[in-house]
Every structure is written in C-alpha cells, then in structure tokens.
Amino acid sequence: MEEVLGQPLGLCSDEWYLFQMSRGYPFALTFVVFAAVFCCLRFVRLEQKLYWVDEVATSEHITLDVTDQIESELASGNIKNIKQVTSLMELSKPATLSGTVVDLVASDPHHTPPYYLLLNLWSRLFGLEPGNLRLLSAVFSFAAIPALYWFALELFQSHLIAAISVWLYALSPFELIYAQQAREYSMWILLILLSSASLICAARRPRLRSWLLYFLFTSALLWTHLLSIWIVIAHSAFMAIHFRGSRKTLISFGSIVALSLLLLAPWLIMVVTRPAELNDFGGIENRVAPSLYVETFLLNLSRTVLDVDLPSYEHLPYFQWLLIVPIAATVLLIASCVWLFIRRATSESRTMLCLLGVCTMLPLVLADVVAGGRRALLPRYDSPAWISLDLILAFSIVNALSTQKKLNLWAGRAAMVLILCCGSYSQWQFLSRTTWWTTRPPDLARSAVFLAGNPNVPLGVDLSSVHTGQMISLAYFLRERPIITIKDQSVPMYSGEAFVYRPSEELIKNIEGSHRFLTRQETGYLWRLSPLQP
Numbered sequence: 001m002e003e004v005l006g007q008p009l010g011l012c013s014d015e016w017y018l019f020q021m022s023r024g025y026p027f028a029l030t031f032v033v034f035a036a037v038f039c040c041l042r043f044v045r046l047e048q049k050l051y052w053v054d055e056v057a058t059s060e061h062i063t064l065d066v067t068d069q070i071e072s073e074l075a076s077g078n079i080k081n082i083k084q085v086t087s088l089m090e091l092s093k094p095a096t097l098s099g100t101v102v103d104l105v106a107s108d109p110h111h112t113p114p115y116y117l118l119l120n121l122w123s124r125l126f127g128l129e130p131g132n133l134r135l136l137s138a139v140f141s142f143a144a145i146p147a148l149y150w151f152a153l154e155l156f157q158s159h160l161i162a163a164i165s166v167w168l169y170a171l172s173p174f175e176l177i178y179a180q181q182a183r184e185y186s187m188w189i190l191l192i193l194l195s196s197a198s199l200i201c202a203a204r205r206p207r208l209r210s211w212l213l214y215f216l217f218t219s220a221l222l223w224t225h226l227l228s229i230w231i232v233i234a235h236s237a238f239m240a241i242h243f244r245g246s247r248k249t250l251i252s253f254g255s256i257v258a259l260s261l262l263l264l265a266p267w268l269i270m271v272v273t274r275p276a277e278l279n280d281f282g283g284i285e286n287r288v289a290p291s292l293y294v295e296t297f298l299l300n301l302s303r304t305v306l307d308v309d310l311p312s313y314e315h316l317p318y319f320q321w322l323l324i325v326p327i328a329a330t331v332l333l334i335a336s337c338v339w340l341f342i343r344r345a346t347s348e349s350r351t352m353l354c355l356l357g358v359c360t361m362l363p364l365v366l367a368d369v370v371a372g373g374r375r376a377l378l379p380r381y382d383s384p385a386w387i388s389l390d391l392i393l394a395f396s397i398v399n400a401l402s403t404q405k406k407l408n409l410w411a412g413r414a415a416m417v418l419i420l421c422c423g424s425y426s427q428w429q430f431l432s433r434t435t436w437w438t439t440r441p442p443d444l445a446r447s448a449v450f451l452a453g454n455p456n457v458p459l460g461v462d463l464s465s466v467h468t469g470q471m472i473s474l475a476y477f478l479r480e481r482p483i484i485t486i487k488d489q490s491v492p493m494y495s496g497e498a499f500v501y502r503p504s505e506e507l508i509k510n511i512e513g514s515h516r517f518l519t520r521q522e523t524g525y526l527w528r529l530s531p532l533q534p
Helices: 013-021 025-043 053-061 066-075 083-091 097-107 114-126 130-156 159-171 173-179 185-204 208-224 228-242 247-273 290-302 321-344 347-358 361-371 379-401 406-432 442-452 468-478 505-514
Strands: 459-462 483-486 498-501 517-521 526-531
Touching: 025 130, 025 159, 025 173, 025 406, 053 066, 053 097, 053 114, 053 130, 053 468, 066 083, 066 468, 083 468, 097 114, 114 130, 114 185, 114 208, 130 159, 130 173, 130 185, 130 347, 130 379, 159 173, 159 379, 159 406, 173 185, 173 379, 173 406, 185 208, 185 228, 185 247, 185 347, 185 379, 208 228, 208 247, 228 247, 228 347, 290 321, 290 379, 321 347, 321 379, 321 406, 347 361, 347 379, 361 379, 379 406, 442 468, 442 526, 459 468, 459 498, 468 498, 505 517
Parallel strands: 459 483
Antiparallel strands: 498 526, 517 526
C-alpha cells in the first residue's frame, strides 16, 4: 500500500485537509483524552448490578466447593438469613490454580483457563466480592484503548482515525456492559486487538521481534476463547490475499499459527473427546422465528451505539416512536458507514475488517440455520464484528468530515453528535440501573428487583427445586432477607406474609390445598403467600 506525504492510508488527497487544518496530533489527542476519561466509567458502580448466574459460575470456578457447602447448609436448615450465603462465599478460600483448571474441565470445558486463572490470583489480592472480581474485566477494557489505537494506526496509518476509533470504543454501550461483568470477554477483545495489530505490523515490517509479538498475542488469544480459532482463520485469509507474493512472510506466519494451534491442541482434544461435559453453547435448543431472528440481529447491531435495555428475542416496539426512531437512525448510520467504507477504503483495510467482522458471526449464523438456535444472537460471541464496526465508523466519519462538500461535512458532524448523544444516554441509563437485558435469566432479574422493593418480607426456598447459583445472585443483590427453608413440598409453618422463590407445582398445590394462604404469582419465579384470616 502507498502512503503519500504522510497521508492516512485509505484517504484520498483531499481528505488530508482535515488533519492539516486541525493541527494534527493535538486534535487527535483530544479524542484520546476524551476516550480515556469516558472509559473510567468502566470502574463506576461495579458492585451495583445483579451478579447473574454466569458470573456466579465464574466464582464457582475459582473457589473451593462453596456451592456444595451452601446447598448443604440450606438442606440442614442452618441458613436463616440470606446474608449467610454471601458470608459463605466471601469466607471461602480461592481454589488452587490446578483446582480451577480441573473444575473447568469437569463442568465448563468450552471456557478455557487463562482468564479464570488470572481471576483466581486477582481474588487473592482483592477478595471475592462481585465488584472486586468485575474490576479485572474493567482493567482489560481500559487497556484496550491503546490496543485499539495501535490496531487502527497500523491499519490506516492515521492518528486521526485511530483517535476517533478509541472515542467510539469509549462511547459504545456494548463495551461498557461486558467491561462490568466477571467474564472473559473484555480480555478476549483486548487480545483480538493486540493480535490483529501485531499481525499487520509483522507482515509489513517483518522482524523477529514483530513475529514474536504476534506469536505471544495469538497464543494468548487462542487460549482465551475457543472462537478465536475463527479469528486466526480470518488472519490466514488476509495473509493469503495480500501477502501471497512474499513467500518468506507466509512461511513465518504459517509457522507461528501452527505452533500456536499446537499449544492449544491438548485443550481442543479434551473438548472434542468429551462432548458430554459441554454445556449448551449458545442455546441450541432455543429456536427463534426467522422474523424475530432478524429483529434481534438488527437490535444487536444498534447496541454498538445505542442501548435502551430492550429485551432480546422479542419483537421491537414499533409504535413507541421515542425508542424505534433512534434505533432505526442508528442502524441506518451503521449501514451508510459500511457502504462508504467498502467503496472508499483500501483493499487491505477492507479485507481485514470485513474478515474480522464475519469470522465468528458467519459460522454461528450457519450453525443456527442448519441446527437451529440463536448462537449468533449472543452479542458477546460477535465481539470481533463490533470491533470492526468501531473502525469502520471512524474511517467513514473522517472521510465525511475531511471533504469540502457541505453535505458530507454536515453528515459527518451529525453522525458524531448522534453517536455522542446515544452513547452518553445509554451509559447513563446502564450505570443507573441494577439490572439490564444481559442479566439472565430474565425472571431472576425481575424477581430480584421485586424483592428489593418489598424489604423484610421472608423468602421461602423450596429445596426440591432450588437453584444454588440463582440463590447466590439474590444473596449478593438483597444482602439481608430472612429465609424460610421448605422441605418435601410441605406447607411452611409460618403465619405471616412471605415470598417463595421457584416453588415446585406440587408445593403450590399443597399450599393452596391447606387453605392457609392466598397465593399470587408476582414474576415467573416468585410467588407471594398472603395469610388468610381465620
């Protein structure tokens, strides 16, 4: 690729006007500083959100049999208040590193160990409180700022595009959501950026140090999430298309990829040979109607810029104009930027971002079409696509702002204002709530919020249908609540008002047949018991 007089790759000579007129680096630095300040929101109210069941699973991987201990204490009736559950969690000792790996192999093998090993070590320093565990993800998300800047700079050789990319990243509600979850996705995003940036660096300036960096980042990437295999395939396609004439470069790249995959081989063999231990990978049994599939996909697309806490897998509220118009405007903006990028970007940047955008999404969509399910509708699995969108939006905005056509100039300014308003509003809403659409299952979130609005009312726990992970979620959220243990579907020996969480059908029939309580279902999981007057 050619570079003319320091001009950013992918921009024509007229488009260099903005960078010259804006005094170059100081203008770009403004966006970087804004991004850094906005990314500090990753560290705000980490403990506020409901600690949902996937995060509880994270805690289970790094602690010593705490779930079994809680189940035993519930069964014996020793837990009289829900705060005892959180005490057991916080007083438990971190598992050994080998214990964490063994637990992943036994219960969750499609999650690879590195993030959980790091979190295990992190918990020994900062404790097992949800906010402290989420802090590691926030650190990874913040560290992605220089990584994204490097990737954009290598791809476009433009500090301005790189600066606006990190500005968009900082405003993205999707990135904030997963930066505040005790899961591996922020670490995965960071390593996707580092691996992709180091690949372009090594391919254009082949040196031993550059290839060593690519090997280290790619090996770590593959070990962070199994879907990273598709990212390596995208890298391979990029190299085959644009560096096929450089035999030495291709040999170096192929050797590194082969060695990285060889290091991952033991875990891959374990996963392939023990399919029975695999959990449901994305909800293969949860089929979605085609129209609903498309609606949810478009909703996910808009969530990179605007997130108004609409639930997934439900029809969009077409008659709520205050919601549907901004969502439609966001999707239209993204579509326009993608079209402009495809038309005007250089072949290398176009190939890299298009491959990165579809590398995980396309296989998951095909799996959904063939086997049924909704894998591709889980936004966290499509993280490479959202990274690509940030870069595509940045490129298109710079193209629009740097032309001297008034229409394009105003379109670029309008796009930046729309993104700033949508991102700021979405993050403000997210940080002010205790649950979000990502908190699953939804009935757990609804039950937690309802219980929080009705303090001091005892909570009945049906031992025949108790879900320990959800009880831990409720314990961290409610902090204080009397517990009534219900055994053998028998009517609780309690005369006041109470709630029962996830009661069995038989228990509800027994309670109604006792003529002692009036029952009412408040949420999908929560029932209210109101004593009848004698």
